Amino acid sequence: MIVTIDGPAGAGKSTAARRLAERLGFLFLDTGAMYRAVTWHCQQRGIPLTDPNAVEQAARSMRLELVGHRVLVDGHDVSAEIRSREVTQESRYVAANNAVRAFLVELQRQFAEGRDVVTEGRDQGTVAFPHAECKFFLVADPRERALRRQRELAGKGQQIALEELLEQQTQRDERDSQREFGTMRAAADARVVDTSRLTLDEVVDHLEQVVRDGRA
Ligand code: DC
Numbered sequence: 001m002i003v004t005i006d007g008p009a010g011a012g013k014s015t016a017a018r019r020l021a022e023r024l025g026f027l028f029l030d031t032g033a034m035y036r037a038v039t040w041h042c043q044q045r046g047i048p049l050t051d052p053n054a055v056e057q058a059a060r061s062m063r064l065e066l067v068g069h070r071v072l073v074d075g076h077d078v079s080a081e082i083r084s085r086e087v088t089q090e091s092r093y094v095a096a097n098n099a100v101r102a103f104l105v106e107l108q109r110q111f112a113e114g115r116d117v118v119t120e121g122r123d124q125g126t127v128a129f130p131h132a133e134c135k136f137f138l139v140a141d142p143r144e145r146a147l148r149r150q151r152e153l154a155g156k157g158q159q160i161a162l163e164e165l166l167e168q169q170t171q172r173d174e175r176d177s178q179r180e181f182g183t184m185r186a187a188a189d190a191r192v193v194d195t196s197r198l199t200l201d202e203v204v205d206h207l208e209q210v211v212r213d214g215r216a
Pocket residue numbers: 009031032033035036091092095120121122123124176182
């Protein structure tokens with residue numbers, strides 16, 4: 001069974017998706033980590049992110065593994081490094097690269113083949129798994145999302161003004177919802193869940209209930 005969870009950054013997707021997968025005993029696929037890993041790899045190798053062909057070649061030649069909570073590139077654990085600000089900011093070039101998108105969607109389908117998976121991203125319910133049995137699209141108020149991001153960064157020792165985070169978030173949302181392929185949008189058959197006024201546990205409880213009801 002495939003459960004897709006899409007939506008903008010800060011809507012609480014990642015943690016909710018991970019916990020849902022644990023509760024259901026499903027594998028978890030963090031597709032954002034794949035875009036991040038390609039970005040990191042290009043940055044390390046000095047491959048210009050603005051050169052679509054070079055980035056595609058790099059993506060095809062690197063060995064990308066998602067093992068539990070860890071992300072490995074050519075056997076090297078990059079789980080922490082791919083969360084850096086540089087990677088977050090520059091991942092947009094990789095996300096806008098149609099050839100790389102097509103390749104990563106192929107890897108995502110291979111990963112899910114014959115398995116029970118909770119997969120999280122922007123285009124999982126629309127492009128990667130249009131026939132998924134259960135689809136969610138998580139949303140939240142922009143301010144609430146920025147506040148969550150601010151708290152997350154503070155936890156890593158980075159103090160960033162809310163206004164700055166709000167501005168970056170708006171730009172990312174625009175790019176994510178306007179690109180040609182893999183546009184961030186809810187699939188017609190997705191359940192839209194507003195997490196603004198829900199705790200993480202409440203979100204996970206709700207998602208789990210919907211999946212279990214659907215399977216019953
Ligand atoms: O969810 P995230 O912040 O880890 O995503 C990292 C980048 O990858 C961000 O630029 C959005 C992009 N992305 C995408 O285009 N498609 C996905 N399925 C997942 C992430």
